[in-house]
Amino acid sequence: MKQRDLSRVFDYVFVGAGISGPFIAKDLCAKGADCLMLEAGRQYTRKTYPDNGLDGTSQMYWAGGLELNHDSRIAFLRPKVVGGGSVVNQALVDRFDDDALDSWKQVSGISDFNTDAMAPWYEAAESEIEIQEIPSQFQNDNAKIFDRGFKKLGFKNAPLRRAQSNCRLEEGNCCIECLNGCRLGSKQSTPETVLKNALENGLTLVPETEVMQIKVLSGGDIRLSGLDGKGLQVNYKARNLVLSAGAIGNTRLLLNSGFGRKNSNIGKGFFCHPQYMSFGIYKEKINSHLGAFQAFKSDDQGFRKEGFKLENVYAGPESIALLVPGFGAAHHRYMEKLDHFACIEVCTRDITPGQIKVNRKGKALIRKMRNKEDLNRYQKGQKVIEDIFTSTGAKEIIHGRLGIGLHLMGCCALGTDPATSVVNPEFRLHSQANIFCADSSVFPNAPGINPSLTIMALSKKAAAQILRSVA
Numbered sequence: 001m002k003q004r005d006l007s008r009v010f011d012y013v014f015v016g017a018g019i020s021g022p023f024i025a026k027d028l029c030a031k032g033a034d035c036l037m038l039e040a041g042r043q044y045t046r047k048t049y050p051d052n053g054l055d056g057t058s059q060m061y062w063a064g065g066l067e068l069n070h071d072s073r074i075a076f077l078r079p080k081v082v083g084g085g086s087v088v089n090q091a092l093v094d095r096f097d098d099d100a101l102d103s104w105k106q107v108s109g110i111s112d113f114n115t116d117a118m119a120p121w122y123e124a125a126e127s128e129i130e131i132q133e134i135p136s137q138f139q140n141d142n143a144k145i146f147d148r149g150f151k152k153l154g155f156k157n158a159p160l161r162r163a164q165s166n167c168r169l170e171e172g173n174c175c176i177e178c179l180n181g182c183r184l185g186s187k188q189s190t191p192e193t194v195l196k197n198a199l200e201n202g203l204t205l206v207p208e209t210e211v212m213q214i215k216v217l218s219g220g221d222i223r224l225s226g227l228d229g230k231g232l233q234v235n236y237k238a239r240n241l242v243l244s245a246g247a248i249g250n251t252r253l254l255l256n257s258g259f260g261r262k263n264s265n266i267g268k269g270f271f272c273h274p275q276y277m278s279f280g281i282y283k284e285k286i287n288s289h290l291g292a293f294q295a296f297k298s299d300d301q302g303f304r305k306e307g308f309k310l311e312n313v314y315a316g317p318e319s320i321a322l323l324v325p326g327f328g329a330a331h332h333r334y335m336e337k338l339d340h341f342a343c344i345e346v347c348t349r350d351i352t353p354g355q356i357k358v359n360r361k362g363k364a365l366i367r368k369m370r371n372k373e374d375l376n377r378y379q380k381g382q383k384v385i386e387d388i389f390t391s392t393g394a395k396e397i398i399h400g401r402l403g404i405g406l407h408l409m410g411c412c413a414l415g416t417d418p419a420t421s422v423v424n425p426e427f428r429l430h431s432q433a434n435i436f437c438a439d440s441s442v443f444p445n446a447p448g449i450n451p452s453l454t455i456m457a458l459s460k461k462a463a464a465q466i467l468r469s470v471a
């Protein structure tokens with residue numbers, strides 16, 4: 001058995017145990033690489049995931065739940081937990097279409113961005129997880145309203161593909177709970193899948209350790225310094241570094257470590273698919289929180305051309321309370337009707353790039369604008385939602401007060417040209433060959449499609465590339 005000697009020089013050190021890191025680590029560890037993974041968040045088990053939304057939000061996200069953009073119109077939810085987004089997300093997995101990959105090819109100059117060349121990487125990613133749709137007998141009333149409205153208005157929808165294995169819905173389980181981590185182990189989060197496998201193959205995982213600085217030593221090795229769970233300074237060394245801390249995490253770390261002087265593109269091109277939830281209030285109880293609350297997505301080429309998609313979603317009462325309008329008694333009156341709420345969200349494909357910078361204390365500052373076209377996309381989607389609610393008998397319709405950013409992408413864009421990108425087609429930083437990155441930060445623009453399956457596919461591709469280069 002390997003000794004837990006963390007002072008040695010590892011082959012690879014990973015910053016971040018979200019989706020990308022564990023997908024790459026699994027393949028490197030299987031080939032005998034000596035890997036260390038540092039994660040700022042806590043490590044939970046099925047038994048210890050928080051059992052309510054307030055604890056889940058405050059314990060498993062950066063800044064205790066929400067970070068805001070510069071004008072406080074978009075709230076970002078950035079996971080901070082072993083497993084990252086795969087633990088707290090809605091587990092919807094979609095491949096990118098030609099439209100998304102073509103636009104990536106144009107921006108990045110990488111010809112491999114097409115559905116044929118990406119297919120083997122999607123297949124490799126899909127082989128690591130189970131993917132299911134919600135059987136029709138378990139669709140709850142929130143899902144049925146979505147479906148009925150689409151049919152009445154003549155729009156096309158499709159079942160959602162979820163990374164789950166057995167939600168035991170026949171026993172009355174409610175999917176809303178899995179937003180704080182799935183207690184059944186059904187959700188195909190990385191701790192249940194690839195991370196587990198990497199640990200079995202020798203990965204050393206150190207949770208509750210925030211990496212603060214990267215230093216390239218004179219011989220080329222990388223030294224990382226950070227703070228452990230007790231606030232004590234820790235240092236680790238490796239021959240290679242894999243950045244897997246997400247768009248904001250990687251950018252903050254690179255800028256705080258002086259890499260902005262080597263490549264001024266770091267931090268530029270931040271996208272987040274701003275999402276806006278709307279609620280239809282019905283006379284009868286909808287009980288959106290019970291059972292499988294999400295089963296459908298829009299699959300309408302008209303919407304895709306207009307730059308938005310609609311999703312059948314819901315959230316815990318602590319999140320909905322934040323979005324519902326009004327204060328005091330007026331707010332309370334809405335919250336009393338929660339059982340009567342149905343919910344649909346419009347997710348926009350944003351075209352205005354934002355930028356992440358750091359202030360003098362090293363804190364990330366998120367500048368994210370929405371131009372006229374971004375707002376136009378949101379308003380068009382919102383109009384369809386209003387039509388769906390009206391056509392299915394809603395008595396009142398309310399719109400969430402804040403845009404939400406869950407798909408945090410970009411800032412270390414992939415590309416062939418160092419003058420316009422940060423990471424090269426071999427997933428190495430243009431400015432430092434032994435630093436790799438294949439997570440959400442490498443997205444060159446917003447695809448308008450759920451990102452996690454593509455993060456997994458890119459990570460599989462990056463792992464193969466890394467292994468080829470050391471063979």
Ligand SMILES: Cc1cc2nc3c(=O)[nH]c(=O)nc-3n(C[C@H](O)[C@H](O)[C@H](O)COP(=O)(O)OP(=O)(O)OC[C@H]3O[C@@H](n4cnc5c(N)ncnc54)[C@H](O)[C@@H]3O)c2cc1C
Nearest residue numbers: 016018019020040084085089090092211249440450451452
């Ligand atoms: C509520 C919610 C719902 C979502 N639903 C979906 C969905 O249905 N489908 C979909 O495709 N996507 C969804 N997403 C988005 C998806 O989860 C993310 O795009 C994905 O997790 C990004 O993967 P990643 O590997 O880039 O980073 P992450 O999964 O965010 O992991 C990064 C990890 O790095 C750690 N880290 C950051 N900085 C440091 C540091 N300095 N030191 C140590 N560790 C650090 C973080 O704590 C985090 O755990 C959702 C996200 C949220 C929040």
